[in-house]
Amino acid sequence: AQHTGGHHPVQEGEVFNTRYQALRELGCGAFATVWLCQDMRRKKQVAVKVLKSREGFADTAQDEVTLLRCVNCMKKKDRAGENIISLLDDFRMIGENGFHMCLVFEVLGPSLRCLMGNYTTQGLPLPFVKKSLQQVLTGLYFLHKRCRIIHADIKPENILLYGHDKSLQRLLMDTLDCGQRTHVKLKGAGGDPGNQLEESDLMSIEVKIADLGSACWTYKPFSKEIQTQPYRALEVLLGLDYGTPADIWSTACLAFEMATGECLFDPQPGKYFSRDDDHVARIIELLGRIPPQIAFSWNKSTKFFSRPGALLRFSRLCPRSLPGTLADRHGWTPRAAAAFAAFLLPALHYAPERRASAAQSLRHAWITAP
Numbered sequence: 001a002q003h004t005g006g007h008h009p010v011q012e013g014e015v016f017n018t019r020y021q022a023l024r025e026l027g028c029g030a031f032a033t034v035w036l037c038q039d040m041r042r043k044k045q046v047a048v049k050v051l052k053s054r055e056g057f058a059d060t061a062q063d064e065v066t067l068l069r070c071v072n073c074m075k076k077k078d079r080a081g082e083n084i085i086s087l088l089d090d091f092r093m094i095g096e097n098g099f100h101m102c103l104v105f106e107v108l109g110p111s112l113r114c115l116m117g118n119y120t121t122q123g124l125p126l127p128f129v130k131k132s133l134q135q136v137l138t139g140l141y142f143l144h145k146r147c148r149i150i151h152a153d154i155k156p157e158n159i160l161l162y163g164h165d166k167s168l169q170r171l172l173m174d175t176l177d178c179g180q181r182t183h184v185k186l187k188g189a190g191g192d193p194g195n196q197l198e199e200s201d202l203m204s205i206e207v208k209i210a211d212l213g214s215a216c217w218t219y220k221p222f223s224k225e226i227q228t229q230p231y232r233a234l235e236v237l238l239g240l241d242y243g244t245p246a247d248i249w250s251t252a253c254l255a256f257e258m259a260t261g262e263c264l265f266d267p268q269p270g271k272y273f274s275r276d277d278d279h280v281a282r283i284i285e286l287l288g289r290i291p292p293q294i295a296f297s298w299n300k301s302t303k304f305f306s307r308p309g310a311l312l313r314f315s316r317l318c319p320r321s322l323p324g325t326l327a328d329r330h331g332w333t334p335r336a337a338a339a340f341a342a343f344l345l346p347a348l349h350y351a352p353e354r355r356a357s358a359a360q361s362l363r364h365a366w367i368t369a370p
């Protein structure tokens with residue numbers, strides 16, 4: 001039977017495009033599965049992302065290739081591009097489910113999501129958090145300013161770890177079994193003691209931004225619905241115009257989650273309200289009232305707000321402050337909490353045009369301090 005849509009069922013040992021032999025699965029997301037493959041021509045390992053086949057997905061896949069080619073081209077001129085994954089090749093494949101676009105990448109390690117799985121309660125060590133955020137922000141600076149690209153899906157699953165030196169990269173690869181299903185084992189976290197990542201290894205791990213599957217040009221946004229819910233910027237939630245600042249909002253959410261082990265916003269639907277309603281309410285509780293010029297700048301806001309600017313489906317909110325949350329809930333000292341909040345708040349500014357840019361965030365005292 002002819003199926004349309006879905007993942008291509010890859011067999012171990014299968015050879016793609018007469019060149020890439022599938023060794024094992026590296027991970028999967030909503031749109032693709034990624035396989036570790038042996039490039040039989042170049043005699044090295046690569047990661048092949050096999051996109052789902054479906055009408056519409058094919059276009060998205062072509063966009064991803066076009067954007068990645070632009071990134072490759074600009075990389076020749078600017079070192080900041082090192083923080084974005086490199087596309088090596090692309091091809092089309094016909095499988096039992098139809099056409100699949102395939103993208104070939106350098107092999108990286110597991111994602112930040114895998115790493116954070118071991119630190120769910122206390123967050124990652126701050127020096128590592130700051131270093132990785134510097135790399136993410138440098139990558140975003142490059143995408144925004146050099147390539148004029150909005151990533152549109154910054155989240156832990158799309159930030160991949162790698163080791164410059166071969167043994168660390170090996171270790172990362174060995175501790176990773178398969179995408180989000182297993183976690184990197186850190187020393188002290190149980191499991192086989194012979195093959196573990198130690199906390200000191202963390203400091204030599206680098207990160208790169210991957211997955212340009214939702215990305216678009218700054219001057220030509222492709223869709224209204226971008227980003228993954230907890231990382232979605234206010235302007236996107238409200239259906240307003242968005243731009244590169246939307247990536248900075250997501251990065252602030254990412255920063256908080258790396259540093260504390262908890263999502264900054266974890267919206268849930270209720271009996272009388274949607275997940276979006278809850279999300280807007282959680283944002284107001286933490287960051288304060290949304291000024292009317294933002295709340296009412298597009299008519300979808302009637303979905304959320306009454307005429308005087310109150311939330312429609314919530315009568316009571318529990319305001320909390322960001323430094324207060326860091327101190328009370330996560331045990332940070334008032335000083336450390338204030339310093340981190342001073343970094344996060346400008347990156348969560350409601351007005352996108354007043355939100356900190358990647359360059360400004362990179363210069364902030366919190367991230368430059370050791």
Ligand code: ADP
Nearest residue numbers: 026027028029030031032034047105108211213
């Ligand atoms: P999707 O668009 O479906 O989210 P991604 O490009 O994010 O696809 O890839 C899905 C997962 O595959 C990632 O979260 C990561 O775990 C893994 N992955 C992707 N690219 C690589 C790579 N180059 N090296 C190692 N793992 C990768």
Ligand code: MG
Nearest residue numbers: 029157158211
């Ligand atoms: Mg992804």
